Amino acid sequence: MMTLFGIPAAALFGQLLLGLINGAFYAVLSLGLALIFGLLNIINFSHGAQYMVGAFVAWLGLTYLGANYWVALILAPLVVAAVGVVLERTMLSRLYKLDHLYGLLLTFGLALIIEGVFRNLYGISGIPYAVPKELAGGWNLGFMYLPIYRAWVVIASLVLCVGTWLLIEKTKLGAYLRAATENPALVQAMGINVPIMITLTYGFGVALAAFAGVLAAPIYSVNPLMGSNLIIVVFAVVVIGGMGSIMGSIVTGFMLGLLEGLTKVIYPEAASTVIFMVMVVVLLIKPAGLFGKGA
Amino acid sequence: MTTNSATTTATPATKGMSRQTLFVGVLLALGLIAPFAVYPVFLMKGLCFALFAAAFNLLLGYVGLLSFGHAMFFGWSAYITAHAAKEWGLTPEIAVLLGTFCAAGMGAVVGWLAIRRQGIYFAMITLALAQLMYFVALQAPFTHGEDGIQGVPRGHLFGLIDLNETMNMYYFVFGVFVLALFFLYRVINSPFGQVLKAIRDNEPRAISLGYQVHRYKLIAFVISAGLSGMAGSVKSLVFQLASLTDVHWHASGEVVLMTLLGGVGTIFGPTAGAYLVVTIQNYFATLGSWVTIIQGVIFVVCVLAFRSGIVGVLRPLLKKRGIEA
Numbered sequence: 001m002m003t004l005f006g007i008p009a010a011a012l013f014g015q016l017l018l019g020l021i022n023g024a025f026y027a028v029l030s031l032g033l034a035l036i037f038g039l040l041n042i043i044n045f046s047h048g049a050q051y052m053v054g055a056f057v058a059w060l061g062l063t064y065l066g067a068n069y070w071v072a073l074i075l076a077p078l079v080v081a082a083v084g085v086v087l088e089r090t091m092l093s094r095l096y097k098l099d100h101l102y103g104l105l106l107t108f109g110l111a112l113i114i115e116g117v118f119r120n121l122y123g124i125s126g127i128p129y130a131v132p133k134e135l136a137g138g139w140n141l142g143f144m145y146l147p148i149y150r151a152w153v154v155i156a157s158l159v160l161c162v163g164t165w166l167l168i169e170k171t172k173l174g175a176y177l178r179a180a181t182e183n184p185a186l187v188q189a190m191g192i193n194v195p196i197m198i199t200l201t202y203g204f205g206v207a208l209a210a211f212a213g214v215l216a217a218p219i220y221s222v223n224p225l226m227g228s229n230l231i232i233v234v235f236a237v238v239v240i241g242g243m244g245s246i247m248g249s250i251v252t253g254f255m256l257g258l259l260e261g262l263t264k265v266i267y268p269e270a271a272s273t274v275i276f277m278v279m280v281v282v283l284l285i286k287p288a289g290l291f292g293k294g295a
Numbered sequence: 296m297t298t299n300s301a302t303t304t305a306t307p308a309t310k311g312m313s314r315q316t317l318f319v320g321v322l323l324a325l326g327l328i329a330p331f332a333v334y335p336v337f338l339m340k341g342l343c344f345a346l347f348a349a350a351f352n353l354l355l356g357y358v359g360l361l362s363f364g365h366a367m368f369f370g371w372s373a374y375i376t377a378h379a380a381k382e383w384g385l386t387p388e389i390a391v392l393l394g395t396f397c398a399a400g401m402g403a404v405v406g407w408l409a410i411r412r413q414g415i416y417f418a419m420i421t422l423a424l425a426q427l428m429y430f431v432a433l434q435a436p437f438t439h440g441e442d443g444i445q446g447v448p449r450g451h452l453f454g455l456i457d458l459n460e461t462m463n464m465y466y467f468v469f470g471v472f473v474l475a476l477f478f479l480y481r482v483i484n485s486p487f488g489q490v491l492k493a494i495r496d497n498e499p500r501a502i503s504l505g506y507q508v509h510r511y512k513l514i515a516f517v518i519s520a521g522l523s524g525m526a527g528s529v530k531s532l533v534f535q536l537a538s539l540t541d542v543h544w545h546a547s548g549e550v551v552l553m554t555l556l557g558g559v560g561t562i563f564g565p566t567a568g569a570y571l572v573v574t575i576q577n578y579f580a581t582l583g584s585w586v587t588i589i590q591g592v593i594f595v596v597c598v599l600a601f602r603s604g605i606v607g608v609l610r611p612l613l614k615k616r617g618i619e620a
Contacts (some may be wrong), residue, residue, distance in 0.1 A: 043415045091599060100415050101361045102598050105555065108548060109594025116588035232544060236423040239416060269434060276427035280408060283420065287411040 012265050013144035019261015020254065021150055021219065024157030025051075027253025028212040029234045031164060032205035034243040038181040039201045042092065042103025048231030049114040050080050050206045054213025055222045056118060059129050069132035073214050080210035081203035088202040093195070111228070118224035126221025153215045160211065161250045168246055177201065236279045242292020252290060314617040322563075326469055335465045336533070337577065341570045342472045343530040348553040348565030349479055350522035355551075356560030357483055358515045359495035363418045363547050364405070364425025365523050368398040370542025371428060372524030377444040377537035378437055387450045387458055391471070391528040398524020399517050401428075406516030410509055422544060429542045443538030447531055458532065468529055475522050480562055482518060491515055523550075552590055555597045558604030563620050567605050 029047060036044045044050075057076035061067035067075060087110065095102045131149045138147040168174035180187045180194050188194045213227075220226055241252030256275050264271040282290060329338055347369055354360045372394035379390040409420045432438045439445075449458035458464045482488050493501045494508050502508050531537040540546065549572060557568025572590070579586045597604070606620050613620045 037415075043419065091595070094599060098602075101418065102602070104361070104363075104415060104418055105551065106595060106598040108551075109591045109598065112548070112587050112591030112594065114591075116584045116586075116591060119584040119587070228544075232422055232426045235419040236426075239412070239419050239423065272430045273427050276423050276430075279420070279423055280427075283408050283411055 007265055010144045015261045015265045016258060017144075017146070017150055017154075017261070019258045019264070021153050021257070022260060023254040023257015024154050025212050025216060025230065025253075026234055026237045026257050027161050027250045028157055028208050029230070030237045030241065030249040030253050031161060031246065032208040033234065033238055034246060034249045035164075035168075035208075036202055036205040037243050039177065039184075039198050040088075040092065040096070040103070041100050042095070042107065043100075043235075044202075044205065045104055045107035045231070046111040046114060047107075047206065047209050047234070048227030048229075049111040050084065050227070051209040051213040051216070051230065052118065052224060052227035053080055053083075053114060054210025055129070055217040055226065056122075056213075056224075057210065058214045058217045059127055059222045062129070069214075069218075072217075073211065076214045077207035077210040080213075081207035084206035085199055085203045088199050092202065093198075111231075115224055115228060122224060124223065124225055126223040126226075128221050129217040131218040149218055153219065156215060157212070160208070164208070165246050165250065233275055236275050238289075240275075240279050240282045240289060242289025244289070245291040248289075248291025315619060318613075318618045318620075323473070326473070330462060330465045335461050337573070339465055339468045339533045340530070341573045342468050343526050343533060344550070344553060344569035344573055345566040346472050346475050346529070347523050347526035348550050348557065348569045349476055349562075350519045350526065351550045352554045352559065352561075352565045353479060353482070353515060353519045353522075355554055357488060357491045357495060358512060360410075360512065360516070361418045361551070362409070362421040362516075362519075363544070363551070364421035364423075364428075365520075365550050366542050366544060366546035367405070367425040367428040368402060368520040368523040369527035369530075369546060369550070370432065370537070370539075371401060371527070372398040373527040373531035373537040373541050374432065374438050374444060376528035377447040377531040380450060380532065381444060381447050382437075385450075386454055387452050387467070387532055390450075391525060391532070394528030394531075395521050395525040398527070399521030401524075402517045402520020403513070406513045406520065410512045410516065422547065425542070425544060425547055429539070429544070432539060432542045438537070438539075441539065443536055444531075445536055447535040447537065449532050449535065464533065468533060471525065471529055475525060476562075476566075479518075479522065483562070487511070487514075549590070552594055552597075554604075556593060556601075556604055558607035558610070559602075561604065561606040561610060561620055564604050564606035571605075 029051060033044060033047055036042065036047075054076040057079050058069070058072035061072050061075055062069075091106060091110075092103060095106060131147075135149040135152050138145050139151075140146075166174075168177060176187065176192055177197065180192070180197055184194050216226070237253055237256055238249070240256065241248045243249065256278065259278065260271060260274055263274040270277070286292075347365070351362065351365050354362055375397045376390040376394035379385045379393050380387065385393065405421065405424050408424065409417050412420055433440060437444075449464060451457055452463070452467055456463050456467075458467060483491075490501065490506055490511050493504075494506070494511060498508060527541060530541070553568035553572045554565050555568070556571055557566065558564025575589055576586055579589060601608075603610075610620050
């Protein structure tokens, strides 16, 4: 067996791939958080719950409607976005004039409700979701075995991240969005409907989370608690990267996922804490975050 | 003009003082006779969480800092006290003090890191650090992982009073609670507390007046962490258990809920909120995750429609009668 630094190469690359996949989820989730924070000035604590709902919509669709994976990939983000738009219109929009912390508390409450309801209905043991048959199997690359589905997750997330980045940085809509992030009152005065933009941004942000949830369903089993632990790690990722830059969130997400995978090989005991430790170091050296501006 | 207003306010103030004394006296008396009417273990659980919430409220209500990681002080001091009482055989008062000082020390490190960022980032950093400490608790051998430290001896207070007697234990917990709350009251109403409120209301102005804002925030954080730790330490003696439940982020959320429901920035609000939440937990314990759903609903309702909390709503009525709540 081939070894690298005394570690079997297959194990090393396997963990790095898993790290890359986790990194993809961190990137997609922190991207959505950053988008929402930019325009709404709130931290969406229910982001993890919405990711979980995405996975559940996929499973429910398959079980009760016979909707396959590809349909779920479209359906779940739409459902979660629709619910998100309703939440934003009925609840979050009342809080914009208050301290930002109220938005955090409200979405925390929503997360508790959503998770509680799903726990009541489906318990806490995970429900398996089969890999779609088009993506089943794998390739033997010589140095490691690459399951096709895992490669698909990384590629799909990358495409999604880069697509979002292009949308925001290179299109007219994105320019409006960036302008509204800087100065909503002025943009409104230019005749652009900022409240609708805010609502749609929230919808889009949580749709990203739901999309990640569908991607995650075949890898991790569908579980009501799958989002709550993830969201705390994503918060640390956001603190490390700073929410000032979209590309910053993406790069930080992928890098930290890889680092976590690497730690799993070298020193497994620290795998669950390494991202938090990186956060501590970043706070000491560059408190505003790697890509952040100001405090 | 000034002397005039001073003399007119003087009479209600002295009268208010006696009303205030009466109000506090009634509350104290209620606390003393309560265990004869209500299940003492329930009362003690409520007191522990009330102290926890009051300590948390010092930060949220008087400095404007939302910590989402206070469970780390609560849970870790419980582990330390439990370990000290069980493995080292320390007397309960020393074990509790040890837990309190360890939590304060942890608070110094965590606060020093977290006050580098403000507002929403502060909440996320404290949450992330608490999660770090949760994983440490999960893996450290002395915490016994999922089992927790069980069968913690309550011991003899000062080597004399047997705390295995429920009533003795109750009055010990009640005494700790009253002393800690009195200490918090003095901190809030001291010149130091006035500076904290100034920082909460207008931080740039406090800086321009020459206050070392970071130092004030850090001291407040250490006090808050230490008293949260004291609450956790006492709880581990009451239930003779230190477990992962108390270090989990769920406990951090619960203390926020208690404070919000009772009234942020009030003296007795956290106590009211803590008893309400503990009551809900007890009544719905058999219904599993319904507790979580109800807590979520209370969060949403409080944030949307009831931001001043129970005591916050009552406060103007009490103030008219010269009582500061």
